[in-house]
Amino acid sequence: MSVCKDLAGQKFGRLTVLFRNGSNKHKKVIWVCLCECGKITNVITTNLKNGDTKSCGCMQKEIASKMLTKHGFANNILYPIWQTMKQRCSNSKANGYKYYGGRGISVCKEWENNPGAFIKWAQNNGYKNGLQIDRIDNDKNYCPENCRFVTHRENSLNRRPYGKISVKHVSIKRGKYIVEKRINGKTRNFGSFQTLKEAEIKINSLKRNNWVESNE
Numbered sequence: 001m002s003v004c005k006d007l008a009g010q011k012f013g014r015l016t017v018l019f020r021n022g023s024n025k026h027k028k029v030i031w032v033c034l035c036e037c038g039k040i041t042n043v044i045t046t047n048l049k050n051g052d053t054k055s056c057g058c059m060q061k062e063i064a065s066k067m068l069t070k071h072g073f074a075n076n077i078l079y080p081i082w083q084t085m086k087q088r089c090s091n092s093k094a095n096g097y098k099y100y101g102g103r104g105i106s107v108c109k110e111w112e113n114n115p116g117a118f119i120k121w122a123q124n125n126g127y128k129n130g131l132q133i134d135r136i137d138n139d140k141n142y143c144p145e146n147c148r149f150v151t152h153r154e155n156s157l158n159r160r161p162y163g164k165i166s167v168k169h170v171s172i173k174r175g176k177y178i179v180e181k182r183i184n185g186k187t188r189n190f191g192s193f194q195t196l197k198e199a200e201i202k203i204n205s206l207k208r209n210n211w212v213e214s215n216e
């Protein structure tokens with residue numbers, strides 16, 4: 001067992017240390033603390049000493065809600081966009097989570113807990129009513145370098161196959177866009193694609209060639 005100073009009775013922000021409660025799996029000493037709001041919370045020594053943890057969590061909640069009302073972000077049209085982006089990446093019950101958080105996509109530090117920073121960036125980077133946020137590289141995070149605003153149509157073109165689709169000659173099977181057409185009573189498959197854009201390029205080239213099946 002590691003030797004450590006007894007912190008009982010000391011105060012760190014809103015927390016008063018009550019007693020030691022063993023160590024966690026990383027061998028860090030845990031302290032049971034009483035928050036000014038009345039809640040009990042467990043904190044490791046370093047988080048108390050370097051000021052990372054100053055409350056049971058009530059302080060951050062107050063700051064966040066103050067920020068929202070102070071700057072009126074909650075009423076900003078971009079706020080729900082920020083919220084949805086965050087949910088998709090962090091809430092496993094959110095719509096589409098498996099394509100975002102589930103694939104390791106996250107929101108950058110700068111935006112994660114700061115709707116104001118996101119809103120400011122959006123306003124300076126081409127946001128207009130009705131546009132959607134799009135990640136330039138599908139495998140990278142939500143961050144200023146990888147995001148832009150696009151129309152709904154542009155966004156669908158870059159999206160991974162998901163749900164149902166109502167584009168002529170395209171269906172979704174096993175996570176791919178399939179280009180197909182009924183020719184002489186038989187459905188011919190003209191290839192499968194990662195994005196709708198690629199599928200559309202294929203369709204356009206097939207149309208130019210009168211849908212002749214290629215052997216490539």
Ligand SMILES: [Zn+2]
Nearest residue numbers: 035037056058
């Ligand atoms: Zn508290």
